[in-house]
Amino acid sequence: MRVINILPILTLGISLISASPLHPRQAAAPPMGQWDIVGDTKIATMHIFRANNKEIYMIDKLEVNKIKQANGNPAISGVYNIETNEVRALDLTTDTFCSAGSFFGNGTLLHAGGAEAGLGYNPGYQSVRFITPSDPNADWSEIPDGMVNSRWYPAMASLPSGNVLIMGGSAKGTGKNNDAINNPTYEIWTIGGGQPQPVNFPLLVDSMPYNLYPFLHVLPNFDNKQLAFVFANDHGVVYDFDAGVVVSNVPKLPGGIRSYPLTGNSVLLPLRPSLNYKPVVMICGGNTVMEITSPALASCGRIDPTDPNAQWEMDNFGGTGRVMPDSVLLPTGKVLYLNGGQTGYAGYHQGPKDNPLYLCDNPAFTPFIYDPETKEWTTNLVPSTIARLYHSVATLLSDGRVWVSGSNPQGNVQLGTKYPTEYRAEMFTPPYLQTGLTNPVITSVAGSTTLDARIPVTYNQVVEVTITTGQVNSFITAAVINTGFFTHSQGFSQRYVMCKITSAVYDPNNQNYVTLNIEMPPNPTIIPPGPSYLYILDNDVPATFSVPISLQASA
Structure with missing residues (x-):
């Protein structure tokens, strides 16, 4: 496996988001839900x-x-x-x-x-x-x-x-x-x-x-x-x-x-x-x-x-x-x-x-x-x-x-x-x-392949995440979401933080298999500690599942 810098990544069709995302291609007649x-x-x-x-x-x-x-x-x-x-x-x-x-x-x-x-x-x-x-x-x-x-x-x-x-x-x-x-x-x-x-x-x-x-x-x-x-x-x-x-x-x-x-x-x-x-x-x-x-x-x-x-x-x-x-x-x-x-x-x-x-x-x-x-x-x-x-x-x-x-x-x-x-x-x-595009699949987070239990991460930590991409021309984004407590039109503590993707490594034998380095939010005021979820998207199509994480202050 080898590290690809930003220009070759773009050439391969894998885009990394660290700012406001570019808008992915949309189907001519998008589905209606x-x-x-x-x-x-x-x-x-x-x-x-x-x-x-x-x-x-x-x-x-x-x-x-x-x-x-x-x-x-x-x-x-x-x-x-x-x-x-x-x-x-x-x-x-x-x-x-x-x-x-x-x-x-x-x-x-x-x-x-x-x-x-x-x-x-x-x-x-x-x-x-x-x-x-x-x-x-x-x-x-x-x-x-x-x-x-x-x-x-x-x-x-x-x-x-x-x-x-x-x-x-x-x-x-x-x-x-x-x-x-x-x-x-x-x-x-x-x-x-x-x-x-x-x-x-x-x-x-x-x-x-x-x-x-x-x-x-x-x-x-x-x-x-x-x-x-x-x-x-x-x-x-x-x-x-x-x-x-x-x-x-x-x-x-x-x-x-x-x-x-x-x-x-x-x-x-x-x-x-x-x-x-x-x-x-x-x-x-x-x-x-x-x-x-x-x-x-x-x-x-x-x-x-x-x-x-x-x-x-x-x-x-x-x-x-x-x-x-x-x-x-x-x-x-x-x-x-x-x-x-x-x-x-x-x-x-x-x-x-x-x-x-x-x-x-x-x-x-x-x-x-x-x-x-x-x-x-x-x-x-x-x-x-x-x-x-x-x-x-x-x-x-x-x-x-x-x-x-x-x-x-x-x-x-x-x-x-x-x-x-x-x-x-x-x-x-x-x-x-409903776009017909294939969902990416998350295969590991922070070295763990057990993805149904909360994975502890710290603020500002660069977390290694491996995925199988959904499309040939991939456009990857990541976010940490607190899904909140809902009642009476209120979503108490509901919160979305886009994450920086700082680098990618791909397998030359399988270009759909990518290792991402994803930077967690910088401090607890951005998103308070506790239960949240890591979402990975490819061309705005979410992965087949999100990964439960637990944000914690560093030791």
Whole structure:
């Protein structure tokens, strides 16, 4: 085997990405995607997170789902096997209604908040719960009074320190927040630490009454600071969690309200080394008033909140308004928007089952794909046949498909109605998997050929990755993705970082067999430590599977 420098690599048709990628050749008539109904979740999926390449963990609120816990109570949490479409119930004792989650740096998920008691469950308002998916037969452990005060609709984020931030919420369930129940504080949980004390956060007072599930994104920097962009209602701040101070205020986002119950969506767009990991946040959808006939906002705003002269750059959301949209960062560096409705706002239906009045209607069946580089929308995609409204979710899978589930715009399980409790799981196949091009195959990472368990890597490490390329004229890109914790149009800690490919070695006897040197992100502010996935693409076609990795500080 021999090392090929950049010019011969280009001559051979293998391109390496260390900056914004060139656009690969596109077929004359690109496919439009595909929807497949693949399984029965048995548990309504109000909250989900992908634990590895095979499993999605699901969490609901208290209601009579299709399966039971070992103690006979209705199961409100379970594990969905992507390969077999089977479900294993998990055990909980506290109500998880409208909670949140994010991973510690050691791979344990912290889940926090909830609601009132019922159906054999205890109150969950102050509960914290822990689960480590890598454990054999993993199950929940709980501290029912773990938090000092109650949190319903909190936000959460994995921090560069490896700790987890919990922010905001209210003392009980509500349509919109009010001063009597508002919890305008945050707390930071450490691995194995005690009960933290809440810290006041003025934005969650200033943004009343639309401050529940505030948008929250950790910001990259090269000063090892724990900075985050926090947004609620129509405005936000950059905050330093080490110093406990507001660094800057961000201008108001025009158009309307973006937070629950006029629920929009916020995503940190892919971070690129060629742009020095410049953070750009994109907030889309929402509404102007709590009125069931009010059209959802067909607008988005993009902003770099760290820019001293930060201003919103507006977009039309592809031409369709959505309330309660979900966003999924795709391996190609584009964003999939799906789910939600075109009128109304978040909440349960009113009136009797046989004559319900839904607060949100006109489902948005057709997904859109947004290209952050060209700022263009792909809107001519195949629509789903399932309405995904209140309490819908979606997440990226190992092979580049997207798993979609949920929708339950009523207080209890209801079937046979216009928008029933939805247990059907769908798989969306994006157009990049229908080009006819062959997927590359990852054969080793950091010397390991065991690729279904997390491989530890360190920041700034150059990791050797061997692949079999997909095409003769290859165009290779790589990215590290945290697939996040999804609920209520939020992807807590969802994150995409493009990686530099610094060199390639190919086998002269088999030019499809290539060894890549891939540089990991430079520090924990770019992507916090803990579980992530390495994706390799050839001409925008993902490898047959992603590799679970665990980012760690160097010893």
